[in-house]
Amino acid sequence: MDEKAPAPGTQRPGGRTARTRAAVRDAVLTGLGEHGYPGLTVEYVAERSGVHKTTLYRRWGGVEELVADALDLAGEDSWTPPDTGSLEGDLHALAREVAEFLNDPAAAAAPAAFIAAAFRSERAAEALHAFYAARFRRSAAVVERAVARGEAPAATDAGDVVRAVSAPLFFRLFITREPVDRALADRSAAAAIAAVRAGVFSTQARA
Structure with a gap:
């Protein structure tokens, strides 16, 4: 060793x-x-x-x-984002996957511990940022496919979309300590989808 x-x-x-x-x-x-x-x-x-x-x-x-x-x-796992054939299906599947993970006490203990460590250690904070940045880059494929299919504006910020899907779930679990369930996952996905269609995540709108 x-x-x-x-x-x-x-x-x-x-x-x-x-x-x-x-x-x-x-x-x-x-x-x-x-x-x-x-x-x-x-x-x-x-x-x-x-x-x-x-x-x-x-x-x-x-x-x-x-x-x-x-x-x-x-971060070296083989996880890949859902590919259901539609943006709506992909984001709902992604949100439900996150909710299912966070509802497993053994699984949720790891991100909770790392988040706590990030407040104590700059090195841990850097590693946590790198981990989620890589995860969001993988998830971006969901939005990129939607843009190619014409389901989302060409200038849609893929990273912002996948963050919007998971953020309410993490907030409920780690901040307000409320239950994270499938209904919340579906609402989070639906809100993100509506925002995508309204152009909220368009980088052109920020110019």
Whole structure:
């Protein structure tokens, strides 16, 4: 487990290196959920992951980099946005997918922990921003397809549209602590669709 870790954002090899990073990531997630960012320690991650703390210090440096790398690893999944054949179908499917994820306590614990960590650590905040920026870039395909089909104005800001779909769901869960359900997901999608059709997300309207 002493091999040098690739720099964050580069292509990672598989094998033992990948297993080590996955074990460390899982330990970081568990620690954030149990103790929050202030209570997360390298010693805890070492004990939970089975990776010696000297290896953790050498490869990651400390808690901030452990948290950032856990987010970086989370962004390497194979998720792709829905493709139902219409903007309405895609945005409803996307909103329902987010709602379903946030309604799973085990799944929602991870973003909650990372958001809390971002308020304590600039490095964690940078990693969180990079994670969601990448996620929104993937989701932009939904709007780009809609523009190509003539369902949305050519100058529609795809990133703003997908943010508008998910923002009410995150607000309800993390700010007002209210239930996130399918009905809310559908309202969020419907509001975003109406705004797209009205040209609210057109970059030309801002000029």
